[in-house]
Amino acid sequence: MSKVKYYYDSETLSYRRVERRKRYYFFKTLLFMVSSAAVGIACYFFADQFYDSPQYKRAVNQNAYLENQLENAQKEIDQLAAVIVDVEQRDNTIYRIYFDANPISDEQRNAGFGGVNRYREFEGYDSSKKVITLRKSLDKLKKRVAIQSKSLDEIAALAETKEELLASIPAIQPVRNQDLTRMASGYGYRTDPFNKTRKFHYGMDFTAPRGTPVFATGDGVVTRADANSSGYGNHIRIDHGFGYVSLYAHLRRRKPYNVRKGQRVKRGDIIGYVGSTGRSQAPHLHYEVFKDGERINPINFYYGNLSPEEFNELLKKSQQENISLD
Structure with missing residues (x-):
C-alpha cells in the first residue's frame, strides 16, 4: 500500500493531501520497466562472461570436434603418404628395372606447386594453419598418386610387350x-x-x-x-x-x-x-x-x-x- 503524502497550505494554514495525477503513475511505471529491461540486459551480458550459455557451449564443442577431425585427417594422409612411398620404391627398384624403364626421380615425385597462392581462401580463420597444411598434404599426395598411376600404366604397356621383347633379344650363341x-x-x-x-x-x-x-x-x-x-x-x-x-x-x-x-x-x-x-x-x-x-x-x-x-x-x-x- 502506497504512503499518503501531505503538504502545508500557507493560505489556509492547514495540511492538505497530495493528489497524484494518472500521468505521474504512467511515467513511474514506464521508468520502472525501462530500468528493469536495462538491468536485465546488463545482467545477461555480464553473466555471459562468467557462465557459458548453451549456444556458447555448442560453438566450443563444435570447434573442438572440427579441430579433432582436422588432426585425424592429417594422420590418415600421412599414413597414405607412407604407403605411396613404399609403392614408389617398389616401382623404381623392381618393376621399372625389370622392364628396362628408367626410375622416376624423387624430385619429380615430390615437386611442389609454384605460382599463385592456391590456399588464400583458407586464410583468416582460427584453424587456417591446420587447414592449409592439410590441403597442401592432400594436393601433394594427389600429385604423387597421379605420377604413380601413370608409371603403372607404362609398366602395364611394357608387360604386354615383355614376351615379345624376351623372344627378340639376341640371347643364344650364333654357332653351336x-x-x-x-x-x-x-x-x-x-x-x-x-x-x-x-x-x-x-x-x-x-x-x-x-x-x-x-x-x-x-x-x-x-x-x-x-x-x-x-x-x-x-x-x-x-x-x-x-x-x-x-x-x-x-x-x-x-x-x-x-x-x-x-x-x-x-x-x-x-x-x-x-x-x-x-x-x-x-x-x-x-x-x-x-x-x-x-x-x-x-x-x-x-x-x-x-x-x-x-x-x-x-x-x-x-x-x-x-x-x-x-
Whole structure:
C-alpha cells in the first residue's frame, strides 16, 4: 500500500493531501520497466562472461570436434603418404628395372606447386594453419598418386610387350658349341692380324669349319644380306626391335645366305654359313650386337643356350688378349 503524502497550505494554514495525477503513475511505471529491461540486459551480458550459455557451449564443442577431425585427417594422409612411398620404391627398384624403364626421380615425385597462392581462401580463420597444411598434404599426395598411376600404366604397356621383347633379344650363341673349333677372340682390345697393332675388337669370333650353320640369335627382320659393308664380306644384319640389331660377318662365298632382306626370322633359324670372306684370316663367324646404335659386348646375351659352366668357360676365353681373325 502506497504512503499518503501531505503538504502545508500557507493560505489556509492547514495540511492538505497530495493528489497524484494518472500521468505521474504512467511515467513511474514506464521508468520502472525501462530500468528493469536495462538491468536485465546488463545482467545477461555480464553473466555471459562468467557462465557459458548453451549456444556458447555448442560453438566450443563444435570447434573442438572440427579441430579433432582436422588432426585425424592429417594422420590418415600421412599414413597414405607412407604407403605411396613404399609403392614408389617398389616401382623404381623392381618393376621399372625389370622392364628396362628408367626410375622416376624423387624430385619429380615430390615437386611442389609454384605460382599463385592456391590456399588464400583458407586464410583468416582460427584453424587456417591446420587447414592449409592439410590441403597442401592432400594436393601433394594427389600429385604423387597421379605420377604413380601413370608409371603403372607404362609398366602395364611394357608387360604386354615383355614376351615379345624376351623372344627378340639376341640371347643364344650364333654357332653351336659342338660345331666350334675354338672361340678365337672376344670383345675388347686385341692384336690386329694384318698390321699387328693393338685395336678394339667390337665383336666375338667363333672359329668353325666352312659351311657350319649360323643361327639367328633372336626373332627379327633381316635388314641386310649382302657384301656391301667394308671388311665384313658376306654378312647379315637382323633388326630385333627394341633397339637391338645383330650382325653376322665373313659368311662363305658360295650360297652364303639362307635368308633374304625383309624376311622375318625366329630365334634358332639357320640364316647363313661360316666362311672367310672380307677382311678375314681364317674361316670363322664374326658376331656383333648393337643396342640403340652402339656396339655392346655379345657375351652378355648367351643365357639362352649355355649352362653356367659353359658360359664361364666362354667368358674366360673371350677375355684373353690374343690375335683376332679379322
